[in-house]
Amino acid sequence: MSNIRARMAPSPTGEYHIGHIRTVLYNYAFCKKEKGKFIIRIEDTDQERYVEGAVERILDVILDYKLDWDEGPGKEGEYGPYIQSQRLDLYKKYAKELVEKGHAYYCFCTKERLDSMREEQQKKGLSKTMYDGHCRNLSKTDVEKSLINNISYVVRLKVPQNEKISFDDAVYGHLEFNSNEVDDSILLKSDGFPTYHLGVVIDDHLMRITHVMRGNDWLPSTPKHILLYKYFGWDLPVFVHLPNLKEKGENRKLSKRYGAVYAVDFLKEGYLVDALINFLMFLGWNPGTEKEIYTMEEFIRDFDIERIHKTDLVAFDREKLLWLNGYYIRQMKPENLYNELKLWSKKFNIDLHGNNFDDKYNVKVLGLLQERIKTLSEYVDLSRYFYKNPIIQKNLIDEFTKDTQRSQEILKGLNTIYNNVRKDNWNSENLEKLSHEYIEKNNYKTKEAFMTLRYVITGEKATPPIFDILSILGKEEVLVRLNLSINL
Ligand code: GLU
DSSP: OOSOEEEEOOOSSSOOBHHHHHHHHHHHHHHHHTTOEEEEOBOOOOGGGOOTTHHHHHHHHHHHTTOOOSBBTTBOOTTOOOBGGGOHHHHHHHHHHHHHHTSEEEEOOOHHHHHHHHHHHHHTTOSSOOOOOTTTTOOHHHHHHHHHTTOOOEEEEOOOSSOEEEEEETTTEEEEEEGGGSOOOEEEOTTSOBOHHHHHHHHHHHTTOOEEEEEGGGGGGHHHHHHHHHHHTOOOOEEEEEOEEEETTSSSOOOGGGSOOBHHHHHHTTOOHHHHHHHHHTSSBOOSSSOOOOOHHHHHHHOOGGGBOOSSEEEEOHHHHHHHHHHHHHHSOHHHHHHHHHHHHHHTTOOSGGGOSOHHHHHHHHHHHGGGOSSHHHHHHHTGGGTSOOOOOHHHHTTTTSOHHHHHHHHHHHHHHHHTSOGGGOSHHHHHHHHHHHHHHTTOOHHHHHHHHHHHHHSOSSOSOHHHHHHHHOHHHHHHHHHHHHTO
């Protein structure tokens, strides 16, 4: 066990995105590789944006992606509690300490004052609004008076003026910020809750976090954190900012317009966890070889912070994901894939056509379709006719013969032949052989005969080999369907 400790710090303000899982994955793999500890800490200090049930859903989806933590909710360790709303006294104590040291100050500005201040700044065309420092230099007596009178206050960070704030990021290298661009952000809110900035620094320190690995959207916040570390006199952790995700071919974040965005939705659509995880490994890292298929063990072995991409955004290639998922599906034994399918349909309440057939039958269907599906939901669409009589349109039966009489003859002929096949001879090779003999003898064209047959049995024009389908459906069912169409 090394002393390496990394963490993921979800805010329960909504559902977890697929990008969050990428970041969990990197943290997780890094800790496993370094034989360190991976911590989950819930940052639930924004009471206004708190979403009921989000904590549970976030933790569940992390586990659904086969990721796990060493310390955190449900796995208490030495440095808990791991839920910020249970640590409020700590933040108050540290905020007070900062005020006493002169690195933070009470601010009694009313909402109205702040609103008009912002409006004013916007009118002047400033790109971002910043606190104007109104309460920065209140006298001690003024502050005490306001406190005694119970005037509502926040505690703000006293950002020094005209200073360079710099730090080294493990991915982006040496970074420098002008302190004049850094806002006197709120550290402690009027409701007594810390803001993210205060909470994250205190907890990363107290929880002995050695590596802060997170999306690079947090880079602009980092100068504030650097100041806080300095004012508390604490050592900096290693900052590892990761590129965020964007739609391929676009310069914007993932968008629901292009498909799933939430981690759970990819599962619901029938992507396999192993494929998703393999895909996520490459969103910000690569091994520098041609190897694309990675197991978790291999990723843990090869993951290296040095090889994280030093770029702002990495492309989320949905087609590639689909391809990869198809690949994973094809590699599975039908029985294992069937188990996945059952778990999936149960978890997401998906109707596998009433499930009114036995497992053996279902595995056969799946075995036939496995080559053709790229997600589990595609299976539901493609397997429909194995479970329900297709809806046959009379005019479409003749599409391939262009002659009702001729279609009838073909179907009747096949019907007679199939009727005479013994059940123990009912297999695709035999059916194919007999059918070919029949159409040759009667001078039908292969295409017209078998397309007509395919249509009346499945209601589709494109399916796996029709004799495989007949063989799985079984003699009785095939005869029922043939007769229904003949009688149309
Ligand atoms: N609570 C922050 C979030 O929602 C954590 C950011 C960080 O990792 O520092 O992502």
